[in-house]
Amino acid sequence: MEIIEHLQIGFSTAATFSNVLYCLVGVVLGTAIGVLPGLGPVATIAMLLPVTFGLSPASSLIMLAGIFYGAQYGGSTTAILVNLPGESSSVVTALDGYQMAKQGRAGKALATAALGSFFAGTVATLLITLFSPPLAEIALKFGPPEYFSLMVLGLVASIVLASGPLPHALGMVVIGLLLGIVGTDVNSGTERFSFGTMQLADGINFVVVAMGVFGLGEIIANLENETTRSLMVKKVTGLMLSWAEIKGIAAPVLRGTAIGSVLGILPGGGAMLSSFAAYALEKKVSKNAANFGKGAIEGVAAPESANNAGAQSSFIPMLTLGIPSNPVMALMIGAMIIHGIQPGPTVMTEQPELFWGVIASMWMGNLFLIILNLPLIGVWVRMVQVPYHYLFPAILVFCGIGVFSLSNATLDIYLMAAFGLIGYVFRKLECEPAPMLLGFILGPMMEESLRRALLLSKGDPGIFFTRPISATMLILAVLAMVIVLLPALQKKRQEAFTE
């Protein structure tokens, strides 16, 4: 069995004392920065890169990988406890997770996230071990038309996310798309909506928008009625999941894992799409659909599994083709180059102990994370009970420093403040920020791939329908659209009847 041999090579590298230690350091650090709002794995890995110069290539990659997937675990904690998604993938976790925390079910939400993540991480690592090379071929099938159709599908899904009025949600998606346009247009070099400032030439960072709209917006909203309303969650019901709850989340976790594993492979944001897609799918298939957005446990289980599966499978193009599928992978490639390893298809054959060592370390890392996170839940839950007027200045501090650390620019802090105010106003008007954030993420990729595809086809839109993967996704998007709009239309007719 070839696979046993590979795993033997892998574990003989990963299971040495020092590498186990670096893996542990990585996941602990990752969890910590994931929990701290604003500070993401990209900034942390960039800052820690010089530290890894002194380590062996395998040790440094094992540690950096640990930081990355550890941050996925940690990120959900802040999203659930204080409604602060530090990563695009935890935006959807915050939707139901935060509601659960408000109801005193923070422990259950955190446990769901940890267990779902563990399952998904383990399964996705198994996939990498068994099928890396063939899976990498999927990424190559995605040309510009396929990306465009995928983005269209994603946008339709974003409307499903909304639980408020449909036209409001549509408008929020469009505002997100417009905000995403800010910056230099890659096709013509024109700087759009940058107001002549260089700092806006590369667009607005996602974290700035998320911290502002979610973080600051939520703080202001919470301070609104603080005299009449208690913000402290006094009673926390059971930390652990009941058997019935575990049975209830089994199917969402499985579906989330499947979606995440596939979408994670695609370069350019597949992993972040996966949590949105998993949530949207769950909201449509779940019997509990009415509770989504109000603290549905399935709404935490599915996206959390999806984003962890996606985080693991995003290693596939990096390890097998040398192509980074997200900024963290680009940093890992930088780390390899600094160690004198040429990232590319040859790594697997020329550096088998490195390749399989990193994969083997993911099994250990996921195990460490679940051991680390389950007991921590009790500690985190107590944080929700800290009086809010002590808590919120601390949240602001972490948001401020985190946002500044993105690119050492104070402009990002001012932008975050502005988005905080806007976020609060939107909240007052029943306009949900989640669809806006998805539009913000997808917009630039959608426009770019649309224009790129038309450039390749010399302006012929047929390219979207003649390529099978693209056509399939467009059909799915139309179907999803019908499913979304039908209930709304029917409701309207009923309303007309009753009037």
Added chain:
Amino acid sequence: MSLLIKSPKDFWTGVLYLAFGTATLWIARDYPIGTAGRMGPGYFPTALSLLLMGLGVYILARGLTRQGNPLGGFAWRGALFVVGATVAFGLLLETAGIIIALVVLICGSALASVKTKLDWMSILIAAGLIVFCVLVFVKGLGVTMPLFGSWFGG
């Protein structure tokens, strides 16, 4: 006025969307639009602005015709101090340095809450937070923030 607006939330959302769409349309007026086959940098923003304006008009009209929930109060105090303290933090970070910027951010934002009192507990938490940030972010991770900024020659 208030007789006309039946659903203030819809009405003001409509106004906001319409204003935002008009503004982006105005800014994007000089970007070349191109053709559907060979899109210019103005194609996408213009189309999106028009779509947003359309949605704005629809929602605004709905606010005039359909009964809805009232707006509720606006947290002026919260908004002012939270946003103000954050902006002050940005202004002070590189000029006065991280320590002073943090003091201003923590004390300024704390004023947003009516429950904030100047007691030992608050001072202890604030001091602990500052020490934590300096140790973790500046010393540990090496974020380029001066402890004392350009005003002090740092």
Added chain:
Amino acid sequence: MRQTLTAAALTAAMALGSFGSAQAEDWPASGKTIQVIVPAPGGAGTGDSIARVLADQIANRLKASVVVDNRGGANGNVGATIAASSPADGYKLLFSWAGTLAVNPALYKKLSFDPQKSFEPIALVADVPNILVVNNELPAKSLAEFIDYAKKNPEKLHFGSTGSGSSMHLAAELFMAQTSTKLVHVPYNAPAMATTNLIGNDIQLMFQLVPGIAGQVKGGKVRALALMSDARSPALPDVPTMAELGQPTLLSSTWFALLAPKGTPAAILDKLNAVVNESLSDPEVKKKLAAMGAAPLGGTRQQLADHLAKETAKWGKVVREANIQIQ
């Protein structure tokens, strides 16, 4: 309280003032940190990697504390502008490259810095050449066959780049002008996506930078036809140069250099120049650069000034003739 603060500020300001006039012998003073501004985001990219290796060397050789200050944005203009307006006391340096220093003056209508006037040259550091790579299914197996094929199929072949005015784009414009071929430009935001599409045959060729594609060439995922440099690259020793294939003027590379704000004392600049040259002859550094696909350069301060002037003229012409402009 207020008075003591003001007093402290005054003392600090005085200390700073006296520092500016201090002799270069005191430089670098212990307790002061030298900041190397890199106009790119941290961690990613060859420029950042080389800057970190160099910063490490400067720190060891001068026994000083040196940090890399990443100030990315607007094709390097953000970082270069910050560096241009930094105090010229030897504690702020700029590590930048061809794109920001030699191409942007032609590309942008207005720049808030002048690469040749706002900075004091210290030394050229390293050089990363462009390489012509094509999809495996393309029938052309050599440079000559490729030029022939491109001539027979005008505007049928698509090349990817990292945006208008990027090194990959300009190398292609240079190629088209000198070989009388017509290729279609497809810009990408991320080089990774372009490489994926190149392997997947959505685009047919790229003028990639060596470190970005060497692994894929070695792994047989794409075919390399020619290197746009004088000498072969240690990262890909089997790929012939353009000159070997009869195109000696098809040269394109991204070079990296260390500079300081205008007015930095000459003694400090000389000291830094010596350190850069020492570092570049260190076998350990040579090995690291080779692994990144970069060739060490070094040389005098004047050599950097001359190189900058020559490159600015060369790429300015390419940009103007191809009519590329950024608003």
